[in-house]
Amino acid sequence: MKTIFITCFFNLVVRNLLETNFFNLLKQQEGIRIILLVPEKNKDFYQREFGAPNIIIEAIPFRPLSKINLLFHVLFWNLLSTYSKKIHKLVQRGKDHNYLRYIFNSLIAWTGSFGFVRNSVRFLDYRFTPGGGFDALFEKYRPDLIFATDLQDLRAQEFSDSYLVREARRRGIYSAGMGRSWDSMTTKGLLRTLPNIVVVQNTNIESWVINYHGVPKNRLRVVGIPHYDDYLVGQRSDRKEFMTRLGLDPARRYIFVTPPSDIWTGDKSFNKFLFNELAKLEEQTVIRLPLFGVLETGGFKPPAGMVFDVPQNVVKLEESMLRRSDDQHLANLIYHSAVVLTSPSSIILDSMIFDKPTVLIGFDGEKAKPFWDSLVRYYEYEHQREVIKNGKLSIAKSPEEMRDLLKSYLERPEQDGEYRKRVAEGACFKLDGKSGERLSNLLWNILTPTK
Incomplete structure (x- = not known):
């Protein structure tokens, strides 16, 4: 045994x-x-x-x-020396204007780039x-x-x-x-x-x-x-049956949208603004609400052809429960769509697996925000930046650019297909x-x- x-x-x-x-x-x-x-x-x-x-x-x-464990917990959180972590510190500095803490934590991260420091701290953690x-x-x-x-x-x-x-x-x-x-x-x-x-x-x-x-x-x-195995070799639902269940016309295409939760935007008015801008396209649209966090719709009433897909939602990510049936439903939503509009999330990878043209939301509503508070800061994280570069993904910096990009991909969905395949291969290691x-x-x- x-x-x-x-x-x-x-x-x-x-x-x-x-x-x-x-x-x-x-x-x-x-x-x-x-x-x-x-x-x-x-x-x-x-x-x-x-x-x-x-x-x-x-x-x-x-x-x-315990107190000693908490000390090491915080220390290891700050020792990672990546650009993503630098952005974390910039966000904190923008909120509290505590420049001394920013400098101190930046110095800790700098020391974490040295192997002897990492090994020494791990030894102390193990020892004490x-x-x-x-x-x-x-x-x-x-x-x-x-x-x-x-x-x-x-x-x-x-x-x-x-x-x-x-x-x-x-x-x-x-x-x-x-x-x-x-x-x-x-x-x-x-x-x-x-x-x-x-x-x-x-x-x-x-x-x-x-x-x-x-x-x-x-x-x-x-x-x-492992969970992409089903995306690659699993069976998808019949398009007509699936779209009818969503309340959409199977004879027409649709845009699949995953807007950012208010956790990421810090702005409860953003998504109502986004939905109103999307409605101007007069295309069928499926808007999937987030798994965790809150998304305020501000009383927005979707027009005909725009539907909300609502998964089970929790306050904390650690409590999110995405079952196999839920994941298969998400796969169907992407698979049957014509184009994907998303924010900084793993939906970017999901859409690449299914070879779907993808546009990234890169504006903050009616008013621009400083970098540390803007949605675009997330696209500078290493994992996002790598995918955006390899996939030649477009970041829409305004509602007008968003609509233009979506229209372009709706008319010519084959655009950038070779780059999407490159991202899928990179993410999955092997597409087998x-x-x-x-x-x-x-x-x-x-x-x-x-x-």
């Missing part, structure tokens, strides 16, 4: 891993026992959906960070941060492998992925870990504890982990994005629908090495 711990502290792990071919293949391996470590408040859900004779659900209670929180589980199950699915879990709580990896290291237990999403390695802080193997989704992320986190290349494994299989094989081979 081989036992593996898998962390599930962030609910998007359901969409990202548990409802993909990765988990289906792993749980079918003969002689495997999987222990899912989940938040105490969500145990019933995971038990109901994933519990099985060889899959055990263990609830992990919430416990606030107290452990023992998972002792009972280690003794009960004696795992052969730890798989941390969110190495940069930013919740201010004691029992995190990095905590578990650190405990595994102290016990001499092999560990593998990965970042939750495409932006984790450039926006979420320096990796606190390095597992034996760091799993990454593509070669861009691989280079960031090497350059920004100082992880040797021989400890990295590139597998792709086998990312989940690669990840499952990787973990199983660690558990059962060839002698």
Whole structure:
């Protein structure tokens, strides 16, 4: 019997891993026992959906960070030296005008670009941060492998992925870990504890982990994005049936829109302004509201041919629950659309997978904002900038430019197709629908090495 711990502290792990071919293949391996470590408040859900004779659900209670752990938590958050993190600091400075804090945090980030500093701080963290929180589980199950699915879990709580990896290291237990999403390695802080193997989704992320986190290349494994396997090889709904269900005319094309939530714009009037500008196109439009955060419509009444798609919404991203059926619905929305209009989000990647012309929202409503407060600042993040450059994506700087770009792509959707393919290949590592299989094989081979 081989036992593996898998962390599930962030609910998007359901969409990202548990409802993909990765988990289906792993749980079918003969002689495997999987222990899912989940938040105490969500145990019933995971038990109901994933519990099985060889899959055990263990609830992990919430416990606030100790003072020493909080100190290292904040330090590692600031040690990451990327342009994305510089933008974070510019935003904070713009809000509080605290130039001393900006300079101090910038100096910390600068020191984090040196390998000896990263290694020294990791050693101190390992040496002085107290452990023992998972002792009972280690003794009960004696795992052969730890798989941390969110190495940069930013919740201010004691029992995190990095905590578990650190405990595994102290016990001499092999560990593998990965970042939750495409932006984790450039926006979420320096990796606190390095597992034996760091799993990454593509070669861009691989280079960031090497350059920004100082992880040797021989400890990295590139597998792709498991939840995109279904996008690449899965079946999509019948267009006529799907559009009729949405209340749209199947004989006409539609624009798929994912507006930014008020969290990103900081302006409750923005989306009403955006919707009114879109209505001037007189095209069928599907507007998908965000998974988390609030989006104020300001009493906007959609005209005929404009519909809202409303997923289950939560206040905090960590509580977002995107099930396989929800993800398939999102895939259908993109697949059947003629063009995509979006803001800084992973919808950019989704649309590239389906070869959809994509326009990015790059204005802030009726009045321009300074860079640190503008929507366009997000497009300067490393993960966004790489995709925008490789995909030759257009950022609409005004409502008029937005409408012109959308009209152009509606008339000639084949424009920039070769660049979209380049982005899709870069994001997925391989467009073969086998990312989940690669990840499952990787973990199983660690558990059962060839002698």
